Amino acid sequence: MSNHPLTQKMKEKLEQVSVATLATALFKRGLRNQTIQDVRPLSPKGKNMVGPAFTLRFIPAREDRNQLAELSNPDHPQRVAIETCPLGHVLVIDSRKSALAASAGDILITRLMMRGGAGVVTDGGLRDAMNISELDIPAYHNRPSSPTSLVTNEAIAINEPIGCGDAPVFPGDIVVGDDDSVIVIPAHLAEEVADEAVEMTAYEDFVIEQVQNGATIIGLYPATKGENIDKFAKWRKANNR
Structure with a gap:
């Protein structure tokens, strides 16, 4: 489990401020690239998503390694990420800024919701987006995407530093999403x-x-x-x- 500083009090504060205001506070500290670019909520939730980052990274798919049979592997990183994302964390996915293949679909995101995930963010696309938009979990992506992830991406690593929409994301950083966009607050700066x-x-x-x-x-x-x-x-x- 990632180390993070998020207390209930901090969470309540971050739930009542906008991503735009947080971006200005980070800019004052010299940080200009913490907003995840080109992601938007699948549906407005009327309240902020707040939680520490738990990450999943995709690389370009190599065809011999990414056939549909791979999804039957119990150690498949995409599946493992859904099953191990800690309670109250936001699953942040580096999908190479590509929605040519989906990062996940409604079954996986429903499972993430049932396990108590605080939300999901991908700089790619989600499939079954119309269903995910109705779930009681905040979800952000670039645009709907139908093909399975295996078409162009391979899930390769869990909970290591990633880039998501050009923002650096380290495990345990505090992720805040409102009805506009998503920002990543470095863990050591989160309280101030x-x-x-x-x-x-x-x-x-x-x-x-x-x-x-x-x-x-x-x-x-x-x-x-x-x-x-x-x-x-x-x-x-x-x-x-």
Whole structure:
């Protein structure tokens, strides 16, 4: 099982902030490439996916090694990943950014859900996407894909560092997905980033309210005028934020 710092308190904080806000908090720390590119939710869940990363990596399929019979092998890494992903973890799949063959289908993702997985993310595609979208597990991919993974990919390794949609993912990193996209927070930064994102979200909520009431963004976003900082302090107190 991967080492990770995710406490219940941190999880609750990360459930109430957006991927966009987390991306800004990471950018402040010099990290520019933690958002997984070109993945989207199969269906909006209305709440964030949060969990430590458990990874699966595919390589290009070599034809003699990837016939349908391979799926009968009890040690097939794709199957083993589904059966060993720890409770509350997000299965993150490096599918070589290719949806030419599916990373998994509805039976495997249903099994992941029943075992208590927190979600699944692939930079490739999922088959039976219409069924997976109705499951009670967050799922993100590039686009629906019908052919079995064996057509172009070979599942080769479990729970080692991978790239997913150009983002580096290390086992135990904290993965957060909202109804827009997915971001990977390095494990050692997760607590401070969660705290900062909650602070940023409070200010952003204040800003939206001000803008809806006709305020200009100049001096408000970002806060460069003292009067806005004072106004925010009062808003925060009044709104118990």
